[in-house]
Amino acid sequence: MRMSSSHWTAADLPEFDGRTVVVTGANSGVGFGTATALARAGAHVVLAVRDIDRGNDAARRIGGSNEVRRLDLADSDSIREFAAEWEGEISILVNNAGVAMVPEGRTKDGFEMQFGTNHLGHFALTNRLLPHITDRVVNLASGAHRVGTIDFDDLDFAESGYRPVQAYGRSKLANLLFTLELERRLRRAGSAVRSLAAHPGYAATELGTRDRNKYLVGIVHLAGRYFAQPPEKAALPTLFAATQDLPGASYVGPDGRNELHGYPTLVGRSAQASNVQTAQRLWDVSEDLTGVRFGLA
Ligand SMILES: NC(=O)c1ccc[n+]([C@@H]2O[C@H](COP(=O)([O-])OP(=O)(O)OC[C@H]3O[C@@H](n4cnc5c(N)ncnc54)[C@H](OP(=O)(O)O)[C@@H]3O)[C@@H](O)[C@H]2O)c1
Known part of the structure; x- marks a missing residue:
């Protein structure tokens, strides 16, 4: 097992022999880089996307064995249909x-948009798909989890006032807590499936730019061109977490300064993201909010 390598790249991926991998948000950025590398390694890649046209365009560019399926993580009906089919x-x-850092908004089910999409959407999707999963679940978190807090009395910022950066941090902290509690439940259920997390560092993608002021978007793209990693490199932590023999609940990120760039390695997380009690409580709250229970119960 290689826990870290300054040289690990997509060329080191194992052969997938047609095994199926589902990538949410595969039409863009890190998801596109992940899907492309997996398709090249022989996986059958399912692009789970909210916009079928964008998905089909990406699928053409990705090539290999792939298919596009509609999934809107901000809509519980869409998640249920995706899993039911x-x-x-x-x-x-x-x-x-x-x-990321979107203006205040709500999912179709009335949850704060970032927490609802990034955490609750994936929580419901994972548990609904769990009976089909054979190897592992990889959740995309972020260094921004460190600015997040979980306030169970005000999960949607209704009391304290919406703050986009804190809301993003909360959703990414929730992704790590979900990884932890999912892993615990999988072990308790005697499952062979593992739960892991990854973050891409600073990636040049569309994140935080959709439907935003065009000057802001210009600045983000310019900064990205000079300082960020291209999506194919930013996808390496995800690919490493998806394929290497790592312990459950491992968290993979880039090995460079401040984890912004580099090659995949195991990285640390905040004390809050390691808090087992918070992880268990968040799980229970997420079950109540989504109406979806542990998929192997
Ligand atoms: N970029 C970074 O520097 C960075 C740093 C740390 C962590 N991350 C994490 O990396 C992951 C990928 O982000 P990215 O940087 O590649 O951003 P991106 O280029 O904006 O890609 C995000 C993807 O998510 C999809 N998406 C958004 N809302 C959705 C919904 N309701 N249902 C289904 N799909 C939805 C988008 O679909 P549309 O194309 O239809 O909008 C897009 O395909 C995210 O989890 C992000 O938090 C990124």
Whole structure:
């Protein structure tokens, strides 16, 4: 097992022999880089996307064996339909899709948009798909989890006032807590499936730019061009977490300064993200909010 390597790249991926991998948000950014590398390694890649046209365009560019299926993580009906139509095995589920620092908004079910999409959407999707999953679940978190807090009395910022950066941090902290509690439940259930997390560092993607002021978008793209990693490199932590023999609940990120760039390695997380009690409580609250229970119960 290589826990870290300054040289690990997509060329080191194992052969997938047609095994199925589902990547949420595979039409763009890190998800596109992940899906492309997996398809090249022989996986059958399912692009789980909210916009079928964008998905089809990405699928053409990705090539290999792939298919596009509609999934809107901000809509519990869409998640239920996606899972209900599923037949057969999923080797790996990559919970990659996300929104970041968006203006205040609500999912179709009335949850704060970032927490609702990034955490609750993937929580419901994973548990609904769990009976089909054979190898592992990889959740995309972020260094921004460190600015997040979980306030169970005000999960949607209704009392304290919406703050986009804190809301993003909360959703990414929730992704790590979900990884932890899912892993605990999988072990308790005697499952062979593992739960892991990854973050891409600073990636040049569309994150946080959709439907935003065009000057802001210009600045983000310019900064990205000079300082960020291209999506194919930013996808390496996800690919490493998805394929290497790592312990459950491992968290993979880039090995460079401040984890912004580099090659995949195991990285640390905040004390809050390691808090087992918070992880268990968040799980219970997420079950209540989504109406979806542990998929192997
Ligand atoms: N970029 C970074 O520097 C960075 C740093 C740390 C962590 N991350 C994490 O990396 C992951 C990928 O982000 P990215 O940087 O690649 O951003 P991106 O280029 O904006 O890709 C995000 C993807 O998520 C999809 N998505 C958004 N809302 C969705 C919904 N309701 N249902 C289904 N799909 C939805 C988007 O679909 P549309 O194309 O239809 O909008 C897009 O395909 C995220 O989880 C993010 O938090 C990114």
